[in-house]
Amino acid sequence: MRDLVYTGFMSLDGVVDSPGGGPGEGHRSGGWVFRDIEFVPDAFSLKGEELEDTTALMFGRRSYEAFAPVWRDSDDHAAYRELPKYVVSTTLPDDALVEGWGPTTILRSTDDVVELKKSEGGAIFIHGSAELARCLSDAGLIDRYHLLVFPVLLGAGKRLFSAADRDKQVLSLRESAAYPNGIVKLIYDVVG
Template sequence: MRELVYTGFMSVDGVVDSPGGGPGEEHRSGGWVAHDFLPEAFALKGEELADTTALLFGRRSYEAFAPVWRDSEDHAAYKELPKYVLSSTLPDDALVDGWGPTTILRSSAEVAALKETAGGAIFIHGSAETARRLSDAGLIDRYHLLVFPVLLGAGKRLFSTADRDGQRLRLRESEAYKNGVLKVIYEVVR
């Protein structure tokens, strides 16, 4: 069974949207990861690449990342990886050309079926709403988080506020950096 891994930047109060800022960002505190930049705190992103065999996005994150990452030197290693977009609304003709093989999945059940196929880890970047949906469905196996020492108040949150059974996490790895950023890798206990 393939692992489904969420990777992302998160504020201490759980906000995951608009970490990089820039055009199209709706969060008024967009760009919150740029404060006190420390390269070793971002080393996790390079480490993940060795485990990444496919990428999964929600529709909005795909539409934001695909045209930029396709031509980005920083994301060149992702170019030919298989990509999946979980969306009930994205038309097939909206897929970005020249960014490797991309498949639209129309339901969480299709994500569950993908996890049953041969291959390695599938990483979710951005896509907070998709991650919440897949977490609520019991499909996420691991969380790779860089937690930034900032409280944002409003914004999209990674974890659901639904009244549901608790889900235990096991700390696999952690590290604290001098700028206050924490790297935490949690495995979902089943």
């Protein structure tokens, strides 16, 4: 069984959207990761560490459309170029996939994600994709969370976890670290 890992930047009040300042999120706080917080390289070392475990990437449609054309040509993301990618979407047409960014498969349902998890291979990392992460979490399909929690309260924005009345999930802390700029790294395994 392949692990499905959500990785992301999160505000203290649980917002995960617009950390880099993308348009269209519907609130004024976009760009919060690199604004107002002192840059401490060690606080972002998790992103480099994840590369060793990443065997595939997964996105929701909007995150794929935002990341694919940028990450394809980015030297900072060169290690992702040839990795298999999966886009979970009921609306993305096959002809909208970005050329030159490795093999990409569109998954049309959570059942397709279940089948992918049963396949051979290593960890699949979800970047961005708040709505997809909530859906997969509610379905009990996420195995681990890699979070960098920032010392900001945004009030508005997409939340990583839903407010739905659902079965409890218990998490086990695998690793944590605190940095002088107030960022906290939290890595949790979902245990039940």
